Amino acid sequence: MHNRGEVAEQTRNKILKIVNDLNYQPNIMASTLASKKPVLFVTLFPQPPSPDAYWNKPLAGVRKRIQELQPYRITAENLTFSQIDSTDFTAQASRVIDLNPDGVVLAPFYSREAYKLVEILKTKNIPFIFIDSELKNVSPVAYVGQDSFQSGLVAGKLMGLITNPARPVMVVHFAKEMDNMNHLVERERGFYEWFRQNQTNKKIITREVSDTSDNSWESDMHNEIRNSKPEGIFVTNSRVYLMAQLLQKAKIEDIRLIGHDLVEQNRRYLRKGIVSFLICQRPEEQGYNAIDRLYQHVIRKRKVDESNYTSIDVVTNENVDYYREFKH
């Protein structure tokens, strides 16, 4: 049964039949108790720039599931890499390898560098799961994240509901290196697609803000707004609070704002009514699920669903309090 040594094919089948007939289920409690072998999972996520930042949330979910799994002798090492320096990803990736983990949860933020890490994991037979975004053609154990295009459709619909069809709207990306940010592009595509299907003549423009290290982007954006006079702005990521700040400072009150993710600053602007909708993706649940699937696959030897798209939540002032975070 444990594939120890050679057994005649016939005997093997006979035993397997009996096992099957008795519907034998090994007792995991007894087996983890008897086996002293500890299990190590490693996570590799972007470094959150502040305690309220988005990437703390998947980590909270990871921690929760790890804590629950503590009796199974599972521990985790949570590594992070710089969101502005791709060489740091490579450095952390080699730490991942050095730890020789039994499983890895990975946000493949820099795709080129991530492909290299995945290559090594595969040769070492270390199972891995993608979170947030995925690399194609590398067959991970699972992908846990959202469907960005579809969430763009939702953003489009909501924008369609709260703006006059005759008035223009704007899409804003706060990001550098857009090529690595496939998410944002997909959200934008979905947004445009909704209007293509439902309000063909809607006027939409897209702007990128790649540098927010000083305030110079603000006056540029302010001019842009004066020129194109949008009635609504869709910010494709969690940094919608930056736009909210700008509108507040400039005392612009007739522009509707839609953005992503329930980080603390966004929550505040949602409550003030400056942000109309936030589209959310339950990052804590994603972290929790990623670890759970690794556990199911590595320890329980069960097959897990390969893809796990989390729900696309529409959060407003009225229901925001019921999208609470895990307690840490």
Add this chain to the structure above:
Amino acid sequence: MHNRGEVAEQTRNKILKIVNDLNYQPNIMASTLASKKPVLFVTLFPQPPSPDAYWNKPLAGVRKRIQELQPYRITAENLTFSQIDSTDFTAQASRVIDLNPDGVVLAPFYSREAYKLVEILKTKNIPFIFIDSELKNVSPVAYVGQDSFQSGLVAGKLMGLITNPARPVMVVHFAKEMDNMNHLVERERGFYEWFRQNQTNKKIITREVSDTSDNSWESDMHNEIRNSKPEGIFVTNSRVYLMAQLLQKAKIEDIRLIGHDLVEQNRRYLRKGIVSFLICQRPEEQGYNAIDRLYQHVIRKRKVDESNYTSIDVVTNENVDYYREFKH
């Protein structure tokens, strides 16, 4: 440590201090392995009238968590009672008692009868958790459900978005015995409250449909619609598909529909565009969480949060596919 016999207070404290200093955590695996004592949880939910009906969903969540907890020697007995006959509740309640369970999850559908059951559970020291709705002043281990008033606010906001402020809207309850259906009343209150705060002059009327056993309600409702000409209808529970059916049959296409819960028929009308929004409450998650809390309380002896309001999800044609059910 196991409170066996008498120990001098001093010695007791000394030991407890050492235990504390060493940060001793008992190993649950070893303890459940050694203890042959099985644990029985009982659930008592309304009987689902069809395989697609709402109350199958909490049950699916219950089953999922029970299955996960199987190695802990936890089993469950899932009892149901008739939604149209309160005496059946009492009959099933006495079966609950006869089973002498280690914990109970209870939907207190008929409040008077439920109070009696809770009374007995308390004298027998059997912990219980409410699901879906709760009884006041009986201190359950936890309540798992939604905030109905708040979800009414969400319904109001959405209705406000998709209807002209100058046009009337209608609230429809499909229910008999409204006094026992506090949920529906609270949802209605929240709905009115949103308009009170945001569109004071909005015209809203409420209608009750208590008998849908034959089709006679349909012509009555059709007349009602012809008279009051609502632009939108809010159905306060999962039976919004009945209204959708009526609108479809009568070929009425200019009325917006908002309702509750992602049952299969509602999903279909959402896809067809006849229902604009469904407000949902993750019933599978509620069942799952109820069992989990019972487990945390009974087996792990941990304190659990007393109330657990689930999120108020806004589901549209664009995001419906990502609110999937558990696999059974």
Add this chain to the structure above:
DNA sequence: CTGAAAGCGCTTACAG
């Protein structure tokens, strides 16, 4: 290679 013993960290029936 393979059978049988020791041991994982607890609980509980039992002997003293």
Add this chain to the structure above:
DNA sequence: CTGAAAGCGCTTACAG
């Protein structure tokens, strides 16, 4: 009352 042994259902090092 209370200490010490047996046993829960497995894994793994070990002897043959």
